[in-house]
Amino acid sequence: MSNQEPVNTFSSRIVVLPEANIDTDQIIPARFLTTTTKAGLGKVAFNDWRYNADGSDKDFILNQIDAQEHQVLVAGNNLGCGSSREHAPWALMDYGFKAVISTEIADIFKSNSLKNGLLPVVVDKATYDKLLANPQQRVTINLESCELSLEDGTVFHFQVEEFARQCLLEGVDAMGWLIKRLPQIEQYEQSNGKAA
Amino acid sequence: MTAKSLFEKVWDAHVVEPEGATSPAVLYVDLHLVHEVTSPQAFSELEARGLKVRRPDRTFATLDHSIPTLRPDAQGNRPYVTEQAKKQVETLERNAANNGVRLFGYDAENRGVVHVIGPEMGLTQPGYTVVCGDSHTSTHGAFGCIAFGIGTSEVGHVLATQCLAQRKPKTMRITIDGKLQPGVTGKDVALTVIATLGFSGGTGYALEYAGDVIRDLDMEGRMTVCNLSIEAGARCGMIAPDQKTVEWLRGREYVPQGEAYETAAQQWLALKSDDGAVFDKEIRIDGSAIEPMATWGTSPDQGAPIVKGVPVATNEDQERALKYMGLHGGDSRDVAKVDVVFIGSCTNGRMADLRAAAEIFKGRHVAEGVRALVVPGSEWVRIEAEKEGLDKIFTDAGAEWRLPGCSMCIAMNGDFVLPGQLAVSTSNRNFEGRQGPGSRTVLASPATAAASAIAGHVADPRQFMALESA
Numbered sequence: 314m315s316n317q318e319p320v321n322t323f324s325s326r327i328v329v330l331p332e333a334n335i336d337t338d339q340i341i342p343a344r345f346l347t348t349t350t351k352a353g354l355g356k357v358a359f360n361d362w363r364y365n366a367d368g369s370d371k372d373f374i375l376n377q378i379d380a381q382e383h384q385v386l387v388a389g390n391n392l393g394c395g396s397s398r399e400h401a402p403w404a405l406m407d408y409g410f411k412a413v414i415s416t417e418i419a420d421i422f423k424s425n426s427l428k429n430g431l432l433p434v435v436v437d438k439a440t441y442d443k444l445l446a447n448p449q450q451r452v453t454i455n456l457e458s459c460e461l462s463l464e465d466g467t468v469f470h471f472q473v474e475e476f477a478r479q480c481l482l483e484g485v486d487a488m489g490w491l492i493k494r495l496p497q498i499e500q501y502e503q504s505n506g507k508a509a
Numbered sequence: 510m511t512a513k514s515l516f517e518k519v520w521d522a523h524v525v526e527p528e529g530a531t532s533p534a535v536l537y538v539d540l541h542l543v544h545e546v547t548s549p550q551a552f553s554e555l556e557a558r559g560l561k562v563r564r565p566d567r568t569f570a571t572l573d574h575s576i577p578t579l580r581p582d583a584q585g586n587r588p589y590v591t592e593q594a595k596k597q598v599e600t601l602e603r604n605a606a607n608n609g610v611r612l613f614g615y616d617a618e619n620r621g622v623v624h625v626i627g628p629e630m631g632l633t634q635p636g637y638t639v640v641c642g643d644s645h646t647s648t649h650g651a652f653g654c655i656a657f658g659i660g661t662s663e664v665g666h667v668l669a670t671q672c673l674a675q676r677k678p679k680t681m682r683i684t685i686d687g688k689l690q691p692g693v694t695g696k697d698v699a700l701t702v703i704a705t706l707g708f709s710g711g712t713g714y715a716l717e718y719a720g721d722v723i724r725d726l727d728m729e730g731r732m733t734v735c736n737l738s739i740e741a742g743a744r745c746g747m748i749a750p751d752q753k754t755v756e757w758l759r760g761r762e763y764v765p766q767g768e769a770y771e772t773a774a775q776q777w778l779a780l781k782s783d784d785g786a787v788f789d790k791e792i793r794i795d796g797s798a799i800e801p802m803a804t805w806g807t808s809p810d811q812g813a814p815i816v817k818g819v820p821v822a823t824n825e826d827q828e829r830a831l832k833y834m835g836l837h838g839g840d841s842r843d844v845a846k847v848d849v850v851f852i853g854s855c856t857n858g859r860m861a862d863l864r865a866a867a868e869i870f871k872g873r874h875v876a877e878g879v880r881a882l883v884v885p886g887s888e889w890v891r892i893e894a895e896k897e898g899l900d901k902i903f904t905d906a907g908a909e910w911r912l913p914g915c916s917m918c919i920a921m922n923g924d925f926v927l928p929g930q931l932a933v934s935t936s937n938r939n940f941e942g943r944q945g946p947g948s949r950t951v952l953a954s955p956a957t958a959a960a961s962a963i964a965g966h967v968a969d970p971r972q973f974m975a976l977e978s979a
């Protein structure tokens with residue numbers, strides 16, 4: 314959280330999971346949440362989609378691609394719904410993803426992703442369809458200009474909450490930003506009868 | 510003065526620094542609840558920065574998600590599912606002690622599921638902002654709080670500063686008019702709301718529930734309704750406090766006592782949306798038409814009145830969901846055999862819920878081949894229920910009676926549904942594998958869950974209620 318690398322522009326091939334409503338229990342099942350660190354969750358990302366009960370691989374795309382080559386996950390509508398577990402973006406990032414794209418991304422997952430440098434990109438249906446039409450394509454994401462460029466030349470302007478964007482671009486640390494406001498916070502507590 | 514909504518009143522009272530074009534608002538948090546699963550990395554972050562919890566007096570912790578619900582052995586050893594689960598509990602015990610945070614641990618008389626114990630102890634009070642690293646924090650909105658779930662980074666922010674950087678959400682009022690039919694509960698109202706809004710219909714909104722049906726619900730029912738706001742994508746849902754709220758909280762451990770309580774109550778009763786308050790969206794639902802509900806798919810909005818049977822899929826998502834559930838469109842709900850029934854969780858693990866289930870279980874027996882598990886939401890609920898003899902009703906009916914915890918709601922403590930089994934649960938999520946790898950979940954009210962345990966298939970509880978009154 315503290316020493317986040319600034320994110321600006323990058324290009325990568327996409328990987329598509331077209332299912333709608335991929336919830337955080339799919340991204341990382343609850344039984345893997347007993348961890349006390351963030352490390353190593355990539356191997357259980359989409360665990361129950363990737364592995365059989367005996368631990369062997371299922372025939373599933375995330376077992377077949379080179380994660381270094383595919384850093385952008387394109388998913389069906391309402392990605393990341395469900396629980397507030399930040400383990401979901403941690404797992405996706407540890408797997409190798411830098412951005413997720415969907416026509417709708419759930420609030421808490423979006424907020425958690427932004428705090429970790431996993432860029433949530435909400436696109437319109439037309440752009441989503443173009444991504445699906447060529448699921449092998451390479452896309453470029455530019456956070457400075459908020460542009461997603463597809464292989465066919467389509468450029469989509471996406472929106473990111475401005476503060477989160479600044480945090481990502483400049484590596485600003487949100488906790489530090491709040492800590493700088495402690496004098497105002499104390500003032501608020503004093504004038505509202507909330508002091509310790 | 511412009512008319513304000515309940516949400517705006519509470520929000521405005523907690524703004525330390527207003528939001529601007531490039532910066533979010535700094536929002537003050539009155540109550541921060543903490544549990545073992547989403548907090549360790551936040552405490553580590555504080556430690557890495559040489560910080561301590563800034564307001565331990567506004568921070569309360571409990572053990573609920575990864576703890577066993579079976580009793581400890583003669584030596585006091587608890588049957589943790591893994592060493593790692595035990596380590597996670599010990600990590601919170603250590604973090605709480607190091608920071609002077611009150612932990613309702615195993616020795617506390619009020620340990621329990623975080624969203625059950627907050628209100629029970631009166632930690633949750635009208636007009637508060639309440640956060641927790643858990644998406645069902647919306648539960649506390651039943652008391653007129655802005656209450657929402659946050660991620661672990663934000664848990665760290667609140668531990669360090671008692672504040673969050675937040676953008677103000679849009680507002681939506683859901684008015685439920687009319688009068689509920691007998692046998693219809695808060696859970697059925699909530700499942701109807703979610704089915705109406707859709708799985709993401711509430712995304713970006715703070716919900717306010719209003720109307721006669723909401724007024725008529727008891728506090729437990731209101732908590733169930735607010736609890737499920739997140740299943741329509743809304744981070745928070747709230748209900749204006751009224752006399753019921755005031756009576757429910759009176760005398761609880763952390764609320765003001767005596768004269769001070771009456772003063773507080775007067776302020777609480779003023780917390781309501783002004784006439785003429787404007788919402789970004791308004792919807793109305795006819796409460797009189799709501800029937801006992803059960804989900805048939807793999808997202809909480811895929812629910813329907815039990816009497817209507819399993820709906821026929823109208824798109825690919827629904828087809829996929831039915832296939833996973835092993836259900837067939839057009840079938841009546843008594844076709845699919847139920848293997849497991851789970852009664853508990855922050856949605857329906859309170860006294861009113863257990864009483865409703867007990868009414869159905871009383872003098873009956875769980876159907877052959879059904880495993881029924883009743884897990885109280887807190888130690889307080891467990892003790893109360895045992896005083897009333899509910900535990901006996903459950904065990905006589907062939908159900909298991911456990912220690913409080915999240916248990917099969919999230920299935921990370923060793924209580925889980927086996928692959929392919931069909932479970933009827935009073936919890937809140939029917940995602941694929943939520944209750945264990947390959948598990949299939951039907952969400953329903955405590956009365957419906959109990960009726961389904963008796964019948965061996967998803968059953969409308971009114972059939973058992975009618976028998977009683979006849």
Ligand code: SF4
Nearest residue numbers: 645854855915918919
């Ligand atoms: S009972 Fe279920 S939903 Fe509630 S806090 Fe526990 S795991 Fe979360």
